[in-house]
Amino acid sequence: MKRQITIKDIAIKLGMSTSTVSRALRDHPDISPKTRAAVKELAALLGYRPNRIALNLRSNETRTLGLIIPEIEHYFFSAIINGIEEIAYKNDYSVMVFQSNESYKREVNNAQAVLTNRVDGVLVSFSKETKDFSHFQKLIDNEIPVVFFDRVTDELQADQVVSDDYQGAFLAVNHLIEKGCKRIAHFAAPQHLALGKGRLSGYHDALLKHSIPFNSDLIFHADTFESSRKIAHTILKRPDRPDGFFTVNDMSAIAVIKAAKDLNLKVPGDVHIVGFENSRSAALCEPELTTVDQFGYDLGREACQILLRRLKEKNSNFKPEKKVIRTKLVVRASA
């Protein structure tokens, strides 16, 4: 392993001390222009690059952010990572990515890893399994700023960045009603997630506004393609099948479209469907999906900006901030 050029190498070659070299490189006023020039020239010649690790040790900073996320392959999350990386890049931070694969156990390991790696701050969207947050509390106890996004909790003193779940759901269901739907099913996320509750509540209130009674028989737990397709298949066969679907994400919505087609039901003739996310696939499926845009990229940017702000302030009177990202109904063909 070839050794990297160090400040010491330069010092020896120039017959001076390491302190002088260090100061010359960072333009300290005490150093004479002649010395400064000589040092810089040799440094450039040798391709000297300061050893970040040594700097990290001294400053107790790494200029690195940790990112703990359920699964990278999901479009929404990859859009968020994109936004986060963008802001980090512009501010000369690096991002370490850890995926929990929706596993609580692995997430605990991730939190551990983030600690050992001594990142300056952490961005988290926790797994569906997570109901205990002590692994994140440990981060906070170590005074590492944590920002939660999308999957958030009020149990911890930490910033949150979320989509406007209530409003998005309200828009979606309102749209379905205006399209004439009377029996609207909701494919919901687990209710221990705030986003699950928020979207259900938006669904509920949109019905209320139009004086449609809320019927809990129309609420299903289905947030994956497979589970949604299966459930949709079942309930679309019933005589009292729903005429509208509002699903918690686009994959579920597209699964419903598939199920409807399997049963020779017309979308949007017989069944109207609205998703949530506005993933790439929403514009590719047939019919194209009406969905609520969550602006994942912007959400990622915002979360990262809040985290960087926290890193800067360092003051103790900490007041958690909750940022809600607007949503927008994107009307396409499915409803």
Added chain:
Amino acid sequence: MKRQITIKDIAIKLGMSTSTVSRALRDHPDISPKTRAAVKELAALLGYRPNRIALNLRSNETRTLGLIIPEIEHYFFSAIINGIEEIAYKNDYSVMVFQSNESYKREVNNAQAVLTNRVDGVLVSFSKETKDFSHFQKLIDNEIPVVFFDRVTDELQADQVVSDDYQGAFLAVNHLIEKGCKRIAHFAAPQHLALGKGRLSGYHDALLKHSIPFNSDLIFHADTFESSRKIAHTILKRPDRPDGFFTVNDMSAIAVIKAAKDLNLKVPGDVHIVGFENSRSAALCEPELTTVDQFGYDLGREACQILLRRLKEKNSNFKPEKKVIRTKLVVRASA
């Protein structure tokens, strides 16, 4: 900022030296069982965690891998990241992600960042703009192992992991021919990318096998949704329109499907289409897309495994390795 517990804290509290504490913690035989137990107990009590940065400095290792990738949002790349993270996680490595956004300039910065962060090894898929590789050569000069994947070059002495582009393309075009296509268009990637060349060449040879003359008028540069849709629109209106399409990725293929539908052409009745990637969207569009599975997840795993192997060996007689990941034709409805 609360200070982390250090070995020194434990040493002082126990009235012993830091060396003893250090040795006790790592079960050095010189330390008496009594001392060892006392140290470990207090360490656990205080929640001591070794400072990775100090360790890094001493060992000149970071147990961190750098990943430079064009765009995270692209399904294929996110699948690869997934695979990479999986292997890294299992081997107790962390992954720093940098995206080039298909920009050469940014990629040069990324290479710089990877160097300053002193990662132990780097995984790279370079941007479409990149024709000069000196920024990667600099990594190699610094004896940082580099593994290229998907977008690779022979100009550098580095390992490569790629899809079997030739074979995948051959399978795809062969399939189109067997479905009766006579005029098969190819939407190709830039030809300075090896994958662009490989797929074109597979296309070419499949035609050859069936004695269909190669016609360069049927080759188009189109590797994004937008450009593909536009070009497909134009050529599908011609009287001598192609009856088959083989595109360099799924987005292009789906764009062709959309264009065909816009013109009231039946897929696969009038136009047969085969993509390359097997993204999530391929199974969601209508008709579902026949495509070549690139096994991005496996590709990522393989790339990471090769890199970790390199990190272990450290020997100097370096022979670049080229790993080709099999592909598989996934036949669905579009062809």
Added chain:
DNA sequence: ATTTATACTGCAATCGATTGAAATAATTAA
């Protein structure tokens, strides 16, 4: 009682860079 092992533990250097304080060199004033 003295020598000789053996069992523990501590000292100090190291990794690479920074920085307050001390030292030296250069310049100016008296």
Added chain:
DNA sequence: TTAATTATTTCAATCGATTGCAGTATAAAT
């Protein structure tokens, strides 16, 4: 010419952990 300033540079400690070597204490052997 000498003292007082000012300009430059070096010394040494620091960040947290590891480790070769030296040192001390205890026990066993002579």
